[in-house]
Amino acid sequence: MEFFDVKLIWGQSGYLAVGATYTLGLTFLSMFIGMAIGIIISLGRMAKNFLVRALASAYVDVMRGIPLLVLIIWFYFGFSMLIDYEFSPLFAGVACLSLKYSGYLAETFRAGIQAIEIGQSEAAFSLGFSKIQNLRRIVLPQALRIVIPPIGNSFVSMLQDSSMVMLVGIWELMKRGNSVANSTLKPFEIYTTVGIFYLIMTISASRINRYLEGRLKLIR
Amino acid sequence: MTEQTMETPMIRVKDLCKSFGDLEVLKGISMEVKKGEVVCIIGASGSGKSTFLRCLNYMEIPDSGKIYIDGEPMGLRKTKHGKWVKAHSKDIYRMRAEMGMVFQLFNLWPHKNVLQNVTEALLIVRKMKKLEAIEAAEYFLDKVGLIDKKGEKPAHLSGGQQQRVAIARALAMRPKIMMFDEATSALDPQLVGEVLEVMEELAKEGMTMLVVTHEMGFARHVSDRVIFIDEGVIAEENTPEGIFTNQKNPRTKVFLSKVLHM
Ligand SMILES: Nc1ncnc2c1ncn2[C@@H]1O[C@H](COP(=O)(O)OP(=O)(O)OP(=O)(O)O)[C@@H](O)[C@H]1O
Ligand SMILES: [Mg+2]
Numbered sequence: 035m036e037f038f039d040v041k042l043i044w045g046q047s048g049y050l051a052v053g054a055t056y057t058l059g060l061t062f063l064s065m066f067i068g069m070a071i072g073i074i075i076s077l078g079r080m081a082k083n084f085l086v087r088a089l090a091s092a093y094v095d096v097m098r099g100i101p102l103l104v105l106i107i108w109f110y111f112g113f114s115m116l117i118d119y120e121f122s123p124l125f126a127g128v129a130c131l132s133l134k135y136s137g138y139l140a141e142t143f144r145a146g147i148q149a150i151e152i153g154q155s156e157a158a159f160s161l162g163f164s165k166i167q168n169l170r171r172i173v174l175p176q177a178l179r180i181v182i183p184p185i186g187n188s189f190v191s192m193l194q195d196s197s198m199v200m201l202v203g204i205w206e207l208m209k210r211g212n213s214v215a216n217s218t219l220k221p222f223e224i225y226t227t228v229g230i231f232y233l234i235m236t237i238s239a240s241r242i243n244r245y246l247e248g249r250l251k252l253i254r
Numbered sequence: 255m256t257e258q259t260m261e262t263p264m265i266r267v268k269d270l271c272k273s274f275g276d277l278e279v280l281k282g283i284s285m286e287v288k289k290g291e292v293v294c295i296i297g298a299s300g301s302g303k304s305t306f307l308r309c310l311n312y313m314e315i316p317d318s319g320k321i322y323i324d325g326e327p328m329g330l331r332k333t334k335h336g337k338w339v340k341a342h343s344k345d346i347y348r349m350r351a352e353m354g355m356v357f358q359l360f361n362l363w364p365h366k367n368v369l370q371n372v373t374e375a376l377l378i379v380r381k382m383k384k385l386e387a388i389e390a391a392e393y394f395l396d397k398v399g400l401i402d403k404k405g406e407k408p409a410h411l412s413g414g415q416q417q418r419v420a421i422a423r424a425l426a427m428r429p430k431i432m433m434f435d436e437a438t439s440a441l442d443p444q445l446v447g448e449v450l451e452v453m454e455e456l457a458k459e460g461m462t463m464l465v466v467t468h469e470m471g472f473a474r475h476v477s478d479r480v481i482f483i484d485e486g487v488i489a490e491e492n493t494p495e496g497i498f499t500n501q502k503n504p505r506t507k508v509f510l511s512k513v514l515h516m
Contacts, residue, residue, distance in 0.1 A: 157361035157420070159313055161375035161427060162351025164343065171378055176365050 039220055043227050046214050050224075053210035054231045060124075060199065060206055061192050064131035068192075069185070071132060072139030077169075079144050090140070097137025102198050106130045110202045127199030135192055142184045146177035179250045186243030190236045197232075207231055262325040264289045264431055264462045265310065270319035272305055279305045281486035282319070287431075292463040294473035294494075297483035298509060303466040306483065307433050310464070311350045323349055324430055351379050354424030358436040360416040362408040362423075368395065369404040372423045380427065394422040398452050414445030421452055432456060434465045470514060474498055482506045 078090030097105075110126040121129070150173050158168040197208035211228035215221040265287040272280040279302040287293050297303050308314035310321055312329040321328040328349055331341045362371050372391035376382045382390070395401045398418040400411075408416055417437055424432060434453065438446045450469065454476050457463055467473060473480050473494060480497040482490040482505075490503040501507045 151361075153357060153359050153361035154363055156313060157355075157357065157363070157423075158375075160311060160350060160353070160355035160357075161424070162347045162379040163375070164347055167378050171374065172363055179365075 039223050042218060042220055043223050046218075046224065047227060049214065050207060050210055050227060050231060053205060053207035054235065056204065056206040057193065057196050057208075057232075058235060060127060060131070060196050060204065061189065064128045064135065064196070065185075065189055065192060067128065067132035068135035068139050068188075069143075071136035073143050075136060075140035076143035076147060079140060080147065094137045094140050097134055098141075100134070102130065102134050102195055103201070105134055106198060106201050109133075123199075123203040126202045127196075127204045131192060131196060131199065134195070135188055138188055139185070142181050142188070143177065145184075146181035147173055149180050150176050182250060183243065183247050186239065186246070189243070190239050193235050193239065194232060262289075263287060263322070264291070264324055265464065266320075266322040267310070268320045270306070270309060270321065271317045272302070272309055272314060273317055278486055280309070280316075283483075283486075283488055285481060285488060285491070287462060287464060289462055290460045291479065292457045292461075292465065292477045294477040294480045295464065295466045295483060296468070296470075296473060296480060296509070296513075301483050302486055303483055304435050307355070307435050307464065307466060310433065311353045311355060312346050313350075323353065347379075351375070351427055352430045354421075354427060354429035354432040356417070356420050356424055356432065356434045356437045358439050360408075360413070360420045360440075362416055362420055364408055366407075367404070368400065368406050368408065368411070368419050371408065371419055372426050375423065376426055390426050391422070394426045395419070397425070398422045399448075412445060413441045414448045417441065417449045418452055421449075421456075425456075431462045431464065434463065434467065436466055436468065438467070438469060468513065470498070470510075482509065484509065 075090050075093055078086050079094065081087050081090070106126070109130050110121060110123075114121055114126075154172055154176075155168050158172045163171070196206060200206060200209035200212065203209070207228060211224050215224040218224065263286040265285075267283055267285050270280055270283040271278075283306060285293075295303050295306065305314055309316045310323075310328065315329065320330070326349065327338075327341070329341050329346055330338045331345070333339055363374070366374060369388065369391055372395060373384075373387040376387035376390055377384065380387075392401060392404065395404055398421055400415060400418055400422065403411060403415065403419075408419065411419065421432075421437075437453070438449050441449065446469070450472055453463070453465070453472070457476050465472070465477065475494070477494055480492055480494050481488055482492075482497065482503070484505050490497065490501065490506045492500075492502060492506075496502070497506060498510065501510070
């Protein structure tokens with residue numbers, strides 16, 4: 035018996051690579067939805083209405099404070115039983131990841147929006163802009179540039195956290211690795227390969243993030 | 255309905271009050287600005303000059319009082335039963351678009367170039383076609399002497415140039431009124447002149463202007479009337495000559511002696 039079975043890795047790498055594409059797709063989709071929710075919550079955090087602010091801030095606290103694992107168990111097992119409806123694994127996985135990350139992203143967006151001097155919005159309002167027009171044309175285009183680096187970081191974390199949704203039965207990278215490791219009884223080789231796949235994805239994501247950051251600085 | 259005639263004042267304010275928490279900033283301000291008139295507002299720091307201007311276009315919501323812009327009530331509307339209630343947002347937006355405002359810190363949009371800063375509101379608020387907006391923007395940039403900077407980002411301009419772009423941005427909306435809130439206070443002394451020149455030109459063309467300023471030269475030589483705000487009320491309203499040489503209120507004299515002999 036070899037210490038490190040390279041042939042085994044070679045044989046399984048195609049199967050794992052497909053899992054990596056699932057991981058990537060899952061992360062993109064959840065990130066997209068999480069950002070949409072995050073923007074809305076961040077606006078709630080800055081609303082004039084006290085109740086809206088309190089609700090939004092409670093949402094952020096809860097989402098940031100609950101471990102993803104617990105969220106998944108609540109959602110997929112608990113909530114599903116409560117309303118007697120079985121969610122599809124993909125739906126449950128994407129929902130939990132987006133909900134969890136929308137809490138962080140809301141705070142990221144809030145910081146980004148608050149970094150735009152109030153005077154710029156005042157100028158827009160004085161010219162007759164509506165609140166939405168000001169947000170769309172003046173505030174968000176600048177805030178989005180500011181939040182790209184932290185959003186990139188969230189993306190990298192989510193790539194790894196997405197492994198948690200193997201619990202609901204999505205055949206992403208970690209679940210495939212887990213299954214192959216059990217059937218081949220070579221966990222060391224398999225998990226190392228899985229780790230390398232994650233590294234390739236996270237390092238590429240960081241690189242792209244840094245590139246975008248540099249580009250967007252030039253524009254301003 | 256409101257009738258608009260030559261006699262309708264461009265701005266009419268009645269008993270305007272505004273507090274921030276316990277701080278009473280405006281304690282019942284009433285005044286009028288006629289069409290084509292240039293009125294300067296002077297007063298100590300913190301006396302509520304900016305708050306007053308910001309109430310006029312409802313960027314600050316007054317606690318009580320009425321504001322009429324060219325005869326139309328600002329921020330309020332009358333119901334069928336004759337009760338005053340908050341106006342619809344779209345009416346406030348529409349009326350704001352008729353009232354240009356120039357800020358102490360220019361407030362240009364840094365992610366847009368000079369031309370885009372001027373066309374933006376034309377496209378978004380006035381819904382102009384792109385070419386039409388560019389043509390209008392270029393006309394006003396030319397007027398403030400900055401047509402050759404139209405491709406630059408605001409950060410590459412001097413303070414005086416930025417403020418002139420801000421003025422062009424407001425003028426391009428073809429407002430009925432221009433309000434200036436200490437438009438030259440943030441500028442290096444050698445850049446003040448170019449902005450005052452543009453303002454003086456506007457005054458000569460007959461623009462109705464409400465100018466909060468510490469530039470006593472401008473108040474004295476360009477304005478038709480000067481208003482001195484003190485402790486939340488109009489302490490004196492006078493001709494420029496009168497306010498500088500023959501004050502009705504001793505407090506005006508005290509204030510002026512402080513700002514003129516620093
Ligand atoms: N949004 C606000 N919340 C609380 N207090 C405010 C607010 N805006 C202004 N104030 C206070 O109201 C008072 C009047 O302010 P304002 O800016 O109108 O004065 P000003 O006459 O324009 O002064 P300056 O010459 O310094 O510009 C000040 O004491 C200021 O601190
Ligand atoms: Mg002020």
